[in-house]
Amino acid sequence: MAAVQDGPIEPESEKESKTDALGDGSGNVSGSNTVGGTLSSSPVTASATATPATNTAATGGDEQQTLLMVLQFLKKNKLTESVEVLRREAGLADSVDDTQGSEADGGGQGSAANVSADAGDANSLLSRVAIATAASQSTAASTPAKVGGEDQPDVNVVLSAYSQQGDPALYQAYYSGLKNFIESVLDCHRAELSQLFYPLFVHMYLELVYNNHENEAKAFFEKFSGDQECYYQDDLRVLSGLTKREHMKGNETLLDFRTSKFVLRISRDSYQLLKRHLQERQNNQIWNIIQEHLYIDIFDGMPRSKSQIDSMSGSLAGEAKREANKAKVYFGLLKEPEIDVPLDDEDDDAENEEGKPKKKKPKKDNMGSKSKKQDPNAPQQNRIPLPELKDSDKLDKIMYMKEATKRVRLGPDILPSICFYTFLNAYQSLTAVDFTDDSSLIAGGFADSTVRVWSVTPKKLRRVKSAADLSLIDKESDDVLERIMDEKTASESKVLYGHSGPIYGISFSPDRNYLLSSSEDGTVRLWSLQTFTCLVGYKGHNYPVWDTQFSPHGYYFVSGGHDRVARLWATDHYQPLRIFAGHLADVTCTRFHLNSNYVATGSADRTVRLWDVLNGSCVRIFTGHKGPIHSLAFSPNGKFLASGATDGRVLLWDIGHGLMVGELKGHTDTIYSLKFSRDGEILASGSMDNTVRLWDATKAFDDVETDDFTAATGHIHLPDNSQELLLGTYMTKSTPVIHLHFTRRNLLLAAGAYNSQ
């Protein structure tokens, strides 16, 4: 573990690992990938460099070193008498301390710098252990770099995330040195090595702040923050406000960033170049920092170009390791259940209607038969338990198939009509919208913590009768479903009260019986659409829940919030069934795959992750966005995922291969809604810039059918064809588009609140 937050258990393990490493003698810094290894490498190097200088210390072995450490500890706390006593009793020569002391005062040398690093480390360790940190911190931090032979003390068992590597005053020198080196390499390598700048800058800055070198930190920041890529500006702004160690405490995202390894993908040649350079110099502080905080995923092949790198970078954790995207994902659709469709015509079409995509793999051919062949890419029917179909569901499916036959086939020549539902008098408080699948109801979540449901069709909303009246009706009559409704309560809209904070996510269940709403108060509420009352409040996130969605089969739903996890719930369990943890920052968008076996989450750490519902593991990590992701959409054939973020770009991902296959530029503001048309030919995107844009999805996915995927690196050079793919831009006057929905007949519905400013 690179960081130990709290917990007495971990110190012991850390201590053990370090004693082992020390026992190994001078360890080698490079090539050790394990976290424990890298952490102990620094003290090991320290001991390696320190021991030659102090002969007496080396001869003593481990015990001697420990004693020296204790001596240092006592000295720092100004327990001079104890120092004397210990020195006398342990029989340590005065000269030992003196020589070590003089070394430290010399400073500026690599070894001494390392030694001082350990002292700094001891300081930070001390501060962790002591309860009253204030006093010890101030004294320990202010003392100049004292000698510590090694930071392998028995006293200080908790290792902080930042052992100070080197003299703070020299950080600027280290960084400038690296900068000069990188600028001097060949062009082809320069782009790749430039990836190092940002993570190194942030980690070095945070290290300075954490070790209370405020002035150096500020100077460092001022000098080098301007060099960073423009898409990191938001992060840098946050960092600029962070000058003291206390500022870091509450910021979980930053803490996660410190403790996780920033992943870089660099070609082998460039890596060799870098390694050679950093190891040949005496002062290899940068190398230590790289070892500790960066994970370099080496690939064999051509170095990437700047544009390729830019398209994939931007996330808070770097890029994704190649093996993170190697797991098999069953992205196929589940077989539709066989339903006896009492249709007079179009029998075959109806049976095969599964939302057929235009593009199909040749194996999956369901034309005109009850195909027994299992799609190799589809999950088993019983991979996850799914609710069985009730009679009402079967009726729904029949309706669906009927509507599907009347569906308009869209294409670049036949664009959908767009019907816009504008929420008036919302006073900028409309925060979430959802449509039912058959487009009969709209629900809106508002910042005043209400949920309102409207009927789109002329049919009004009615409540179920009370039990008294229900006992009177004739249960055997044919229209019993009509009779149970209370006519007196018919109205165009209903208001649902219950939440105590703005509603950020809303979702209808596929059978139109339930409505979910997630709110800033940390709960997700299930409302009944028969009685228009709240049924359950699911508590689990204790922080704002930014999004929620029912699964396409009902029963399961997913929610994601500020606590950086997404949770999978079932309506009949009051606790979540799965917790998807791994994001570094808030989970802002959660969507189910069409086969309900996978959940996609988009986060403020600018990555999209795909999780397996069966075991909660993360099967895909997609990086490339430069801002928090606010919308996700799966294509109807289940193969592709589209994501939209605050950077105004829509990125298209191939789930099976785990690669980016398209980038749609055009929007100028956050994209809050993405929807594929019913057959997957058109992708509609709605944004805060008051436009709806239609993109040619078929063409976007066709273009990358080539076998670039099989290349080991999987780096695609994406053609900049956003203009060709853009089929139309439709502007509203001043209504940001919050939600999009294709009706079953491929009419596009859009919703937003009129913003009068």
Added chain:
Amino acid sequence: MASPKTVPKDAQVMIQILKDMGITEYEPRVINQMLEFTYRYVTSIIEDAKIYAAHAKKSNVDADDIRLAIQCRMDQSFTSPPPRDFLLEVARQKNITPLPLIKPYSGPRLPPDRYCLTAPNYRLKSLQKKVTPSAGRITVPRLSVGAVTSRPSTPTLGTPSVQTVATKVGTPVSLAGQRFTVQIPSSQASTVKSANPATPTVQNVLINPSLIGSKNILITTNMVSQNSSNDSSSLKRKHEDDDDYDTL
């Protein structure tokens, strides 16, 4: 007197802070809200620090007190989500258990009633003089196991099925460890089977505990409003509070 154009210095500082943090578009009220928050926060910290200093018998408030005050306030009001390793550990434990199988045809799939919000959260007060509890048997014309309900809206979707249960003339059912509300629709215990009792009398009678188990049963006769019915109570059990006794 300051002209209306000059903005107070605090507000200017706040505007500058917002600009530095990259916030360019905001309503004018935001500055006032931020200033209010700042004032309230600083005041509470300093007051806390004063208390700590007094506790430590110091005459002046110093930096340590302030630091301690900030620390305590952070842990209390401005909590942050759990750290990553904790979340990963919890997730690992949760994700190991297999997904539970789904029982077929079980009606609305909701958690146990205790975790739902479907129970009534009110109880009607009795209007009339209460009948003193009489020892001995009281024929219970209708024993409905369930909630005291006069809710205008039906709580459950399964109401049709409830009818059949409730119209059973209940003999004292063995009640294990639960409190039940038994509803007598009217003061006349004999007129039983009417679905909609009309008389609005309410009586609270306590059955002799020796009659049924060791648990006390509160019998209330509901005031019948136009929407309510006593046999419409759901099958759910309600946990009676102790304060039901004070109605006797």
